[in-house]
Amino acid sequence: MKPRVAFFDFTGCEGCQLETLNFNLEVVDLINAVDIVEFREISSDHSDNYDIAFIEGSITTDRDIARLQDIRNKAKVLVALGACACTGGVNSLKNFYSMEENLKVVYGESAKYYKTIPTRPAHAVVPVEFFLHGCPPNRNEIIRLIKCVVAGKKFEQCQNPVCVECKLAENVCAFERGEFCLGPVTRGGCNAVCITAGRKCWGCRSLVDEPNINSQKDLLAKYGLTVNDVLKQFRLFNGTLEVAKQ
Amino acid sequence: MQNRVISRQDLAGFVDDLIKTKSAGDVIGIKAQGNKFNFGPLKSATELRLDYDISLLPPKKYFFPQQETVLKYEVEPAFKVEPVVEERMLCIIGVHPFDIRALQLFDAVYGGNNPDPNYFLKRNNATIIGVDCLNPIPKSFAASMGTNTVEEGFDLMLTDLGGDWFVTVGSNRGDSMMKKYGKGREATNVDLEKRNKVRRDAAKKYKTSLKMKPDEIPALLDANWESPVFKERSATCFSCGSCVMVCPTCVCFDVQDDPALNLKGGERYRRWDACMLPGFAAVASGENFREHKEQRFRHRMYRKGKYLLERYKYLGCVGCGRCGTSCLADIALPADTYNLLKEGK
Numbered sequence: 001m002k003p004r005v006a007f008f009d010f011t012g013c014e015g016c017q018l019e020t021l022n023f024n025l026e027v028v029d030l031i032n033a034v035d036i037v038e039f040r041e042i043s044s045d046h047s048d049n050y051d052i053a054f055i056e057g058s059i060t061t062d063r064d065i066a067r068l069q070d071i072r073n074k075a076k077v078l079v080a081l082g083a084c085a086c087t088g089g090v091n092s093l094k095n096f097y098s099m100e101e102n103l104k105v106v107y108g109e110s111a112k113y114y115k116t117i118p119t120r121p122a123h124a125v126v127p128v129e130f131f132l133h134g135c136p137p138n139r140n141e142i143i144r145l146i147k148c149v150v151a152g153k154k155f156e157q158c159q160n161p162v163c164v165e166c167k168l169a170e171n172v173c174a175f176e177r178g179e180f181c182l183g184p185v186t187r188g189g190c191n192a193v194c195i196t197a198g199r200k201c202w203g204c205r206s207l208v209d210e211p212n213i214n215s216q217k218d219l220l221a222k223y224g225l226t227v228n229d230v231l232k233q234f235r236l237f238n239g240t241l242e243v244a245k246q
Numbered sequence: 247m248q249n250r251v252i253s254r255q256d257l258a259g260f261v262d263d264l265i266k267t268k269s270a271g272d273v274i275g276i277k278a279q280g281n282k283f284n285f286g287p288l289k290s291a292t293e294l295r296l297d298y299d300i301s302l303l304p305p306k307k308y309f310f311p312q313q314e315t316v317l318k319y320e321v322e323p324a325f326k327v328e329p330v331v332e333e334r335m336l337c338i339i340g341v342h343p344f345d346i347r348a349l350q351l352f353d354a355v356y357g358g359n360n361p362d363p364n365y366f367l368k369r370n371n372a373t374i375i376g377v378d379c380l381n382p383i384p385k386s387f388a389a390s391m392g393t394n395t396v397e398e399g400f401d402l403m404l405t406d407l408g409g410d411w412f413v414t415v416g417s418n419r420g421d422s423m424m425k426k427y428g429k430g431r432e433a434t435n436v437d438l439e440k441r442n443k444v445r446r447d448a449a450k451k452y453k454t455s456l457k458m459k460p461d462e463i464p465a466l467l468d469a470n471w472e473s474p475v476f477k478e479r480s481a482t483c484f485s486c487g488s489c490v491m492v493c494p495t496c497v498c499f500d501v502q503d504d505p506a507l508n509l510k511g512g513e514r515y516r517r518w519d520a521c522m523l524p525g526f527a528a529v530a531s532g533e534n535f536r537e538h539k540e541q542r543f544r545h546r547m548y549r550k551g552k553y554l555l556e557r558y559k560y561l562g563c564v565g566c567g568r569c570g571t572s573c574l575a576d577i578a579l580p581a582d583t584y585n586l587l588k589e590g591k
């Protein structure tokens with residue numbers, strides 16, 4: 001029996017789902033390997049019967065909480081897909097302001113018709129089996145997870161920081177180009193795409209298991225950042241983590 | 247074998263000839279990459295930067311690629327395993343002496359009783375054209391390691407005499423390449439003395455040094471297993487692996503299977519892996535033999551300064567300085583740690 005797979009979106013840009021569809025030829029193999037029973041980006045089908053649920057987006061309303069709990073009850077395996085589901089992602093920026101202020105900025109006069117709660121990642125609401133980090137997540141890693149689930153193998157996240165893949169890619173270190181990079185403490189698995197493209201790492205794949213945060217702060221300070229600047233670096237994608245709080 | 251002296255123009259002609267005729271295989275050379283240097287395929291001699299300081303990655307990547315498929319397998323319809331071995335003929339131009347020394351260590355590690363075919367089918371076919379390093383990076387301590395020059399391990403070794411190039415011939419292959427090309431003239435004793443002076447002057451440019459003889463390192467380490475230096479120095483370590491990814495003497499890899507989505511087959515690949523990474527010494531039962539960063543840091547220092555030497559007769563460090571340059575915490579350079587131990591700090 002092929003596993004039944006469903007995708008659900010919460011607060012996010014749906015870029016993770018697009019990235020999942022971006023497999024080109026592998027999409028055919030994927031469709032042969034699993035039954036996709038719910039996936040709003042490709043089909044209007046709906047199902048309450050699935051084995052693996054991919055959760056995209058962060059949890060930002062009370063309604064989201066109830067919906068996620070319902071999905072959890074139905075799924076055997078829950079996967080947090082992308083930065084918003086894994087850490088809260090960019091949406092967590094709002095946690096540094098009052099909810100009233102956020103509503104006023106976004107909805108102005110109509111703010112009174114809306115409700116919002118501080119951004120949470122999926123695992124802050126229900127247990128999550130697997131995390132596919134990144135904004136967007138890495139398509140090879142998505143495929144690898146599906147293979148592991150189909151084959152009954154253990155799925156291991158990349159444990160190395162971005163620096164490893166950055167060196168393998170033969171990049172000039174972002175610091176040597178005068179940039180402030182979060183690569184030394186950020187979980188790899190992305191092939192250091194951003195640095196390879198001439199940018200720096202913003203930490204979208206969350207932290208490695210044992211990040212040396214003190215060392216990272218010293219490093220950023222050495223290159224001229226203030227404490228506040230350093231916090232800002234961490235807040236963009238990791239706002240719900242301890243490291244982003246004062 | 248006869249050393250030669252050739253003009254800049256003739257050297258360029260020699261290189262362009264190699265590129266055009268492919269007589270020594272695909273030509274790889276040292277080129278600029280941003281404001282750094284790296285080895286890559288050479289389209290023309292004008293791209294060559296023989297005045298470079300250090301390459302981002304050492305040339306080992308041509309014999310031991312970052313990631314390489316080693317076998318393909320099928321489980322359906324029948325179980326079948328096929329080794330995957332890529333053979334390649336390469337000519338690498340611009341290899342520094344310490345990187346040549348590192349390749350000699352690689353030959354020892356990947357050779358022996360069970361030679362690694364993926365490595366040797368590329369390595370044995372390779373022509374190595376070295377160049378003496380006249381612009382060492384500040385962190386390099388090759389001169390104090392005795393690796394700033396080499397007498398073997400190359401086919402040709404170039405030394406910039408200012409106007410002309412001195413070509414030290416190091417193998418029969420190198421000898422016949424020079425003879426076939428035919429330009430330039432035989433080197434005299436005066437030329438040789440010029441070459442040696444260039445080398446002596448270059449040796450004085452090294453800003454970092456090991457403050458002992460390299461063969462004193464094993465005993466120093468033996469006496470210092472409990473030294474607080476390892477813990478103190480590794481406190482700022484990111485466990486980021488940069489030091490070990492850029493090292494010319496790091497030989498380790500991880501092996502993984504990549505099944506196809508239909509699970510009917512797949513491939514097995516190896517990929518650079520190294521002892522400074524937290525998962526390197528983790529085993530299936532959940533234990534990790536070097537769980538803490540100070541253990542990993544100390545292990546690397548022993549590996550470079552003692553273990554490899556004892557097993558393969560080559561020190562595991564050639565003093566190139568790449569690790570110290572890429573370490574954002576500025577703690578990775580073996581010479582720094584050995585010097586601290588020596589000072590009794």
Ligand code: SF4
Pocket residue numbers: 489492493494495496550562563564565566567568569570578579580
């Ligand atoms: S340990 Fe450092 S200095 Fe020694 S060979 Fe490796 S990268 Fe070069």
Ligand code: SF4
Pocket residue numbers: 482483484485486487488489490522572573574575576577578
């Ligand atoms: S010694 Fe430096 S380069 Fe090596 S893992 Fe530690 S922080 Fe990274």
